[in-house]
Amino acid sequence: MNTKLAKTIILGAAPFKFLLLAVALFLSYSSPALADENASDDFDIAAELESLEASLPSASEEEKEGIEGQISTLQYAIDNYIPLSSGFTEDGDGAGDILAGYLGLSGGVGTEYEYGFDFYTTSTLWTCIAAALVFLMHLGFATLESGLCQKKNVVNVLFKNVFIISIGVVTYALIGFNTHYPLGDWGIVDNWLSIGGPFNPPDGDFGGSDLSYGPGVGLCMTGYGDFIFQAMFAATGATIVSGAVAERVKLSSFMIFAVVFVALAYPIAGSWHWGGGWLASMDFKDFAGSTVVHAFGGFGALACVLVLGPRKGKYTENGIKPIPAHSFPLAAIGVFLLMFGWYGFNGGSVLSADPGNVSLVFTTTTIAAGAGALGAILASWVLLKKPDLSMGLNGILAGLVGITANADIVTIFDSILIGGIAGVIVVLSIMFLDKSKIDDPVGAISVHGVCGIWGTLACAFFGGSDFMVQLIGAVAVSVFAFVFAYVVFAALKATIGVRVSEEEEERGLDISEHGQESYTS
Amino acid sequence: MKLIKAIIKPFKLEEVKDALSEIGVEGMTVSEVKGFGRQKGHTEIYRGSEYTVDFLPKVKLEIAVSDDLLNKVIDAIVNASQTGKIGDGKVFVLPLEEAVRIRTGEKGDDVL
Numbered sequence: 001m002n003t004k005l006a007k008t009i010i011l012g013a014a015p016f017k018f019l020l021l022a023v024a025l026f027l028s029y030s031s032p033a034l035a036d037e038n039a040s041d042d043f044d045i046a047a048e049l050e051s052l053e054a055s056l057p058s059a060s061e062e063e064k065e066g067i068e069g070q071i072s073t074l075q076y077a078i079d080n081y082i083p084l085s086s087g088f089t090e091d092g093d094g095a096g097d098i099l100a101g102y103l104g105l106s107g108g109v110g111t112e113y114e115y116g117f118d119f120y121t122t123s124t125l126w127t128c129i130a131a132a133l134v135f136l137m138h139l140g141f142a143t144l145e146s147g148l149c150q151k152k153n154v155v156n157v158l159f160k161n162v163f164i165i166s167i168g169v170v171t172y173a174l175i176g177f178n179t180h181y182p183l184g185d186w187g188i189v190d191n192w193l194s195i196g197g198p199f200n201p202p203d204g205d206f207g208g209s210d211l212s213y214g215p216g217v218g219l220c221m222t223g224y225g226d227f228i229f230q231a232m233f234a235a236t237g238a239t240i241v242s243g244a245v246a247e248r249v250k251l252s253s254f255m256i257f258a259v260v261f262v263a264l265a266y267p268i269a270g271s272w273h274w275g276g277g278w279l280a281s282m283d284f285k286d287f288a289g290s291t292v293v294h295a296f297g298g299f300g301a302l303a304c305v306l307v308l309g310p311r312k313g314k315y316t317e318n319g320i321k322p323i324p325a326h327s328f329p330l331a332a333i334g335v336f337l338l339m340f341g342w343y344g345f346n347g348g349s350v351l352s353a354d355p356g357n358v359s360l361v362f363t364t365t366t367i368a369a370g371a372g373a374l375g376a377i378l379a380s381w382v383l384l385k386k387p388d389l390s391m392g393l394n395g396i397l398a399g400l401v402g403i404t405a406n407a408d409i410v411t412i413f414d415s416i417l418i419g420g421i422a423g424v425i426v427v428l429s430i431m432f433l434d435k436s437k438i439d440d441p442v443g444a445i446s447v448h449g450v451c452g453i454w455g456t457l458a459c460a461f462f463g464g465s466d467f468m469v470q471l472i473g474a475v476a477v478s479v480f481a482f483v484f485a486y487v488v489f490a491a492l493k494a495t496i497g498v499r500v501s502e503e504e505e506e507r508g509l510d511i512s513e514h515g516q517e518s519y520t521s
Numbered sequence: 522m523k524l525i526k527a528i529i530k531p532f533k534l535e536e537v538k539d540a541l542s543e544i545g546v547e548g549m550t551v552s553e554v555k556g557f558g559r560q561k562g563h564t565e566i567y568r569g570s571e572y573t574v575d576f577l578p579k580v581k582l583e584i585a586v587s588d589d590l591l592n593k594v595i596d597a598i599v600n601a602s603q604t605g606k607i608g609d610g611k612v613f614v615l616p617l618e619e620a621v622r623i624r625t626g627e628k629g630d631d632v633l
Contacts, residue, residue: 319570325567388566388568390567430569431568443568
């Protein structure tokens, strides 16, 4: 009967599919790509090669090197069947141009490496993978925050995390991306403020899957690739706040705050630098967002915590009464997941598959994380008599935040210092905030706010950036985030309230806000 | 019939259980409890702030015994769970009016 035949086909399909895939892969790697005949209408490669060679004798010494580099690039591309399907175009944005640019930046390594990869495809692929890794950081945040809070508030913490990533990516598509990247077309105030519309590029017009979007070595991907990578960043800013206000914030107020914070404040602050605004024109350096993501989130969190107040019973007349974490395993898993995701956060911020930069950034990021943990362990052990696991975990994150601004311009030794100092700073900051009766259950203000500023300034100390410019940028974004958050949160407090009642806080937000228990046994 | 409630240190549970089965006790109920006596709590530290934990984890055993076995059981519990250090625990004896086996409905000493 038909069912038996159908079963055989379905059972048999899987092995056949794999076989087909293997054959397809083998063929695609072993056979040269077919050059598109029409593309060379734009540029005749052979003619270009000829004219370069003809220009050699009459060129100056400096020019000679450049021309010889171009010649060897072309020759190498031809010999190794580098796909030149978009050829060399007059705008300089074809796959061939990318290759030439890449080889030039790598100091003409050309013939030493055997690679037939399409740099553009690899870069886009890497960007998409990096976006997925940054998404994983939300899993890390969720796990870390639930580990560090009390058992009776776990559902609430997780719910906030689910909401933030969801509203983050959706608002980024509807308004965030184009607000973040006005690209010279500032709607309201030049270099300061522009509110954009939905991200919906028709093919061929900057973005979408048009292959000519960002075709340099510094930005090499499709428009959708750029969008999705940046979209994952956007939600991390708001989620920093969720940890600091945990266990006593009113859910609906927080949701309203998160929407405007991620949809408006984050892209506006980011547009000043990555969007080509006034900070960019001052040569402000912030590689992956120590200022525009971490300090932004950290100081927004500070504002909210000041408006919200501490958890009940934390600060008594007899001193600080700690509210310990309910699950250290969850917290540790969260931190390791965050570190794993950071490879996408920093590694993807290279915005291409440039092997030199990506491998450098992976290295400096890792070293800084380790040094951060060591710095925090040392500081907490000396100051607090016993080695504190939560401080060690915060130390890893502090090191990562510290290196985020400068991962591509520092050495390994610099990374050790940047991370180590961040680890010490975070411990001091956590203790200082507690002494000042500013209740931060997860240390978000210290890890992201304070260490974000440190990472930004480290660009000047270790990376050769201008100190005043770095300071101005860090302070400007932090103040903006603080004021924005303060105004919104204070307005919410005056209208619908931002805090649950004392009874609800004692009972736990899981029951009072959600009617659910986190662990039913 | 008597009901024995014994509070012991948690790590002594296996030893006490083995000692009791040797003398013929066939059942018990065990719960994890918290408590303190003259052994005060201890201090813990979290993110730089110290706090005292007054309640210590203990294990409570409840054993129903017939009168003739009572003293043997008490001795077995005390000997097996004793460490000589503060916090060893206590044994309480309560009179037990009735005992019923749910499966069969039997009552009395045979049930223990």
